[in-house]
Amino acid sequence: MSVYIIRPKATSLARSLKLASRKFTPESRPVQVAEVVNFWREDPVHQEIESWLEDAQNATSQVSKHPDYSGITGASIVEMPDDEAQRMREDLHNALILLDQPIELIEPQRNANTKDELTADELWHLDAIALNIARQNGFTGTGKSITIAVLDTGIDSTHSELQGRVTESYSFNDRSKQIQLTTSQDTDGHGTHVAGLICGKQVGVAPETKLIDGLLIPRGTGNLSNFVMWLDWLALRVDVNIANI
Template sequence: MVNLSRHLQRRIEFIRDTAEEEVHEVIVTIKSPDADDDDFTTGLLETLQRRGVSNSARDLLPVSRRFLSDANSDTPRKRNAALEQLKNEDRSLIAYLAQAAPNLTGAAMGALTSAPFAAALQKVVRPAVNMIANSDIVQNAAKLVTNMPGQEPASQPVGFWTSSSVLLKVQDQGLQRLVEDLVSFNMPIQDVFPNQRLSLPPVATPKSVPGTVEDNRISAWGLRSIGALSSWGAFGCRGQNILVGLLDTGVDPNHPDLKGKIAHWAEFDEQGRVVPGSVPHDTDKHGTHCASTICGGDKSGRWIGVAPKAKLAAGIVLNGSRGGTLAQILAGIDWAVERQVDVISMSLGSVELTAEVPPPYTRALSRALRLGIPVVTAIGNSGSQTTGAPGNDILALAVGATDHMDRAAGFSGGRTVVIRDSQFFPANQLPIIYSKPEVSAPGVAVYSSVPGGKWEYLNGTSMAAPHVAGAIALLLSGTKIKQKVPSFQRAGLIQDLLTGSAEELGESGQNHRFGFGRIDVLRALGFARDLGYC
């Protein structure tokens, strides 16, 4: 018999105490086989915590492209001088990432563009995940489930490489034994989670729309508020050549504002498997509304998409009637990363009423960031002092909602959150305390597409997150960041520019209502130009 760590033992007891079924679907995570991963995240965590004590969004603005180029130089003298200066930029994500780059080894060595970097990571991680999935221990546990009355035939366990995890089915009485056996055979088990169910985020149609919102006849008010229209004219950027990953309820491909904009499509079942033969559709209206806020056109008579020339990699991870699962979301992140998207937008989450943050998403978000992909998430619609996961993850770019008068929406979430117990972060860094959200964006009376060639006003942080994803598409299409900045550093630079240029609202610095402020993409592009990124 193996003595499990206190952490694993608590996880198992929690799953067994809270489950209502005799069969558990659990997601088992393994220790990262990539030696760089832990060191990278440790340093990143320190930088994020320093950002949290800034009293102004401007403290977060990135270093100039000249310093970044010097830090990435092949000339040791030039590189070392730049890196020494970057140590003083302790709240800039790009400064940390520039300092971390020379220390990369193993899978990451020399692979600083997204495609080879992703391939290198997969070559290291996938075999470790498959080792668990294909082990006799797991296969025998699956067969025991199959022999139970009313259970379907055993299917191959599903692995998710960005999160280093595997979805397993196991009998209630067999969960403890399964984990003990895996550990006893030196399988690198790190954590275990239930395959949590998520409901469709609550959104609402406002009963009345203020006249000042209706008066925006050329575009939805949100585009004007964040400077999207001005950015089109001043920088000639509309999201061209940018691919946005949208993980949601699907998209209506025949809506006049979205025709021809779905570059990639997938649907995932509740175990995270790709549904064969699926064609683009929306199981609700939520995904279509978010999609058009990112890249919709002007077929309604108003421009509704922040980046109307961007394309979508759209995946169904939530069903309009049944909701979704953690496995579906992890599978969707894998798929989006493999499609080499430039940003991922997720207007979804499970409500968390306590300050304690569940960590099943952290590894996947860390790997996406290392590959240059910011992950934009809604913070949740349950009001002040609540958050939703994955928006409350420390590595997520979480978004709160504002109205047309730059007031925080009453439903918009945000709070101080804490990580007390983690197998991902070193014990000497615990507890980790930080604030959410990072930024805010229009999320009240947002006008956008719904299936059937129609348009509706909706409220929700779900409506705010795609404004930020669209803004990132504009930022990339209006600058040379994608062409000139290594992917390892790209996501940090994007977040520095967006948060550092925000319209500061509420308390100074980061606060629970607005984050660092409401985004202003025109101002972000202006800073990018002045810092040499255009």
């Protein structure tokens, strides 16, 4: 049994919807998501894919779909034998049937030294992006009322820089094939580093930002299929203003 990502090979989605020219707000999100989902539902190849999968599921218990969530990506995540995938390729020439692939963390240079208090020289990154100058000139943006979903290796919500910042934590359940609430944890250290740059008390750019922790790449390695599912899941979260992936 293998996992496959299945969707139409070609689409005019971007030209048809032109969402890039629109303002994205929590209020407009449900309508925009519905517009994209309806586009996929009306796509002839997408309809052929759905019909083929329904017939295959009725014919054998070996073909199973993962949850669609919003359906905004137009992709189906399917677990099935390789010979069924080959049969689908022969039946549906306009469908992309991609064997799941691993995705990995780009390994950063790591410093094992940790400390609670930092010097001004160690906060060089805030000068490098001119944030300190902006603050001195009256900039008051702190990330208040902004929620960012961080899809990474997890976040250590107990870290002194991040206490009170992480509101929810989620991970992919391999058994149920669903994204579920979980206890926050960092499986590698990278996610906490990223979260700290976003809203750490000393090192963060926007220290009042709230975070939703999404464990996309446990211990630095995940799957492309899970990434697609996370995108589908995020489309339902109207409270998320930004996704950091």
